[in-house]
Amino acid sequence: MLRLENITVIYDGKVLAVDDVNLEVNQGEFVGIIGSSGSGKSSLLKTINLLVRPYKGKVFMDDIDVTGLSDAQLRNMRKSIGFVFQDYNLIERSTVLDNVLIGRLGYKSPLKSLLGLFSDDDYERAITALKQVGLSEKMFVRAGELSGGQKQRVAIAKTLCQRPKIILADEPVASLDIATSQNIMDYFKKVNEKKNITILINLHDVNIAKKYCNRIVALKKGKIIFDGRPGEIDDRLLENLYS
Numbered sequence: 001m002l003r004l005e006n007i008t009v010i011y012d013g014k015v016l017a018v019d020d021v022n023l024e025v026n027q028g029e030f031v032g033i034i035g036s037s038g039s040g041k042s043s044l045l046k047t048i049n050l051l052v053r054p055y056k057g058k059v060f061m062d063d064i065d066v067t068g069l070s071d072a073q074l075r076n077m078r079k080s081i082g083f084v085f086q087d088y089n090l091i092e093r094s095t096v097l098d099n100v101l102i103g104r105l106g107y108k109s110p111l112k113s114l115l116g117l118f119s120d121d122d123y124e125r126a127i128t129a130l131k132q133v134g135l136s137e138k139m140f141v142r143a144g145e146l147s148g149g150q151k152q153r154v155a156i157a158k159t160l161c162q163r164p165k166i167i168l169a170d171e172p173v174a175s176l177d178i179a180t181s182q183n184i185m186d187y188f189k190k191v192n193e194k195k196n197i198t199i200l201i202n203l204h205d206v207n208i209a210k211k212y213c214n215r216i217v218a219l220k221k222g223k224i225i226f227d228g229r230p231g232e233i234d235d236r237l238l239e240n241l242y243s
Ligand SMILES: Nc1ncnc2c1ncn2[C@@H]1O[C@H](COP(=O)(O)OP(=O)(O)OP(=O)(O)O)[C@@H](O)[C@H]1O
Pocket: 011, 012, 015, 016, 017, 035, 036, 037, 038, 039, 040, 041, 042, 043, 044, 204
């Protein structure tokens, strides 16, 4: 479903963040991307929905060249890609429900988006998504009043509301304690297994990656140095990766 061809990301004409990466991901895979700080994980993930434009290379989603789309086509394509950020990316003064409804904006005309006009169907989807992450009872609470783990569950509900084919998550558990991290990872796993949504997730904790992902991609200095099953990760690789 996703194919990256020769992706190269360069910042300011001099920082080589991603170096000629080729990667193919099938529908339903749960892929963890690991690597030390600055290895290019974020940059790579953000090229997939063009939050970062690659300097070179192409991104194919279901064989459509995303890098060649017009702005309108890109907006349409982004509906099928959910993105979860480390810092949750919620509007803190808005209610949980209103935050989740933002996931529906890609399906609205620009005018309806601007006016925040949502249909009964949008509300139904948002409420269902909140149920899926166990937060129905917080629907009318302001997002700013939630704990970190609850905020990340709202962010997951927001992407679910989008009906995505793939969810990209950039260090979604980096700010959370271990128990809350596992709770959030359980939700990602559930979404992956029950809905067959492909997940690509950046993780700095190798143990979490090994526990939850069925495929691990390791980046070093912008290059893939490992792509395989969690069980194939050995000490030599970890030493190479984090030395
Ligand atoms: N907007 C930017 N402008 C300039 N350089 C950047 C920018 N974003 C990232 N970089 C640089 O690109 C390289 C890769 O960064 P990136 O954030 O992709 O790595 P990462 O593996 O996600 O790191 P971390 O785990 O610390 O978030 C680093 O050298 C970083 O300093």
